[in-house]
Amino acid sequence: MAENTQNAVVLWFRKDLRLDDNHALHEACRSGRPIIPLYISEPDGHGTGPLGAAQSWWLHHSLTALQSSLRSLGSDLVFRTGDAFSVLKGLVGETGVDTVLWNRRYDPVGIPIDHRIKDELSKLGLNISSFAGQLLHEPTRLLTGARTPFRVYTPFWRALENSGEPPEPLKAPLKITSPVSWPKSEELSQWKLLPTKPDWAKSFNEIWTPGETAALLRLEDFIDRALDGYKEGRDFPSKPATSMLSPHLALGEISPARIWHATRGLSHTIPRDDVIHFRKELVWREFSYHLLFHFPGLPYANWNSRFNGFPWRTDCTLFASWTRGQTGYPIVDAGMRQLWKHGWMHNRVRMIVASFLIKDLLIDWRRGEAWFRDTLVDADPASNAASWQWVAGSGADASPFFRIFNPVLQGEKFDPEGRYVREFVPELADLGDRYIHRPFDAPEKVLREAGVILGDTYPQPIVDHAKARSRALQAYSATKDAA
């Protein structure tokens, strides 16, 4: 056992890859003892279920950034692989530390792992402390008048609004005490989180800089540039009108409390409606975690059991057309290609593509959820599952199933000049505004002049929306009858 690490504390980083507003780190610093920052590559991802490919890319860069920030304060980050309990027990044995600190996670995979570790390590005489920070409020804090979990967003929002401000965010430390000698660490590059052959993530760099510093800059830039007008602008995918903070939040590079407090006191310069609307979106994330915490089956089980007998289709060709952005509906294809190119998709378009998969193609929402989980840099177990169930109509406080988005009308309304489509579906770039969202209605001459050959340079629609809509409604009423 290394004597000089004996009085150190282990600080286990998980979904809190930041120094700012980090309660476990703050407590570790306050103890005045040397700190061993640790990140564990857990067999099931990072303790929240399998890690998707796009988020693995993000994680690599985020850990690199965190290690570099820690080094700049005189510390470092130790990397280890294995199930978290064995890794921690091994590290405790090697170093003689008696204290392990972490910030809590609230998903059904991570919670039991953490409970077990807390129990087992406490039995061995260790001090284990966990702290809040992934959410604005602990998921057990806000309950209905009957002391039950909320199932509807608006009363949840009201309860949150009336429950007082989330705690003031803590500042990042200026210095972190190191142990005299460091325990062994793996090399991050050994984890092979980055794609190589082919490097499908090469265009991610065009828009993303993972890490805490970039997250804080993005927040500042969003408040300066786009918060004013957010309520209206946020629905138009060609406008840079949303914060794009989601991947930073997903791995905890920024805390929701930091974001919340940054929007305080702005109402004298920015319309109150915009500020409130932005906060309400942040609270959708909170609500999703509330649902996931209280209903852990959310990622795989229909919230509304009426959907259990839904006649989903399993057509692999249609599913592949959807994933590749080859459906013949330009707004759907633009969204799916944005996802492929940047690992992210605008919220309005996420709703459109999800509605298309579930209702036009009658493919189970769980297949869409899994595809998003693998391809989104912001993949989040709570927001992804809750949103897919919301679109499907099977979720809590969901959009009703019979609300079926018309992909042409959605495109015309929210991308009226076709800028978004032209960016991600370049083969339609020369088609005029009139037909940009409905190339299949364009006269032959118009298509020829735009260099579009349907079925060759761009697909024919894979389904007829009007027919698909009636088929979906029929399937839904059959399910209702069966319930």
Ligand code: FAD
């Ligand atoms: P902003 O508009 O700037 O909002 C600020 C923050 O609020 C976001 O970063 C996000 O944390 C939160 N937020 C906004 N809208 C929602 C919402 N509807 N539900 C939950 N939180 C929200 N979001 C994820 O973070 N991860 C996912 O895996 C995810 N999957 C989704 C799947 C579907 C089918 C749909 C319809 C939505 C999904 N969302 C998911 C929600 C939403 O699309 C993204 O949070 C949002 O587009 C992120 O962009 P932004 O940061 O610019 O958002």
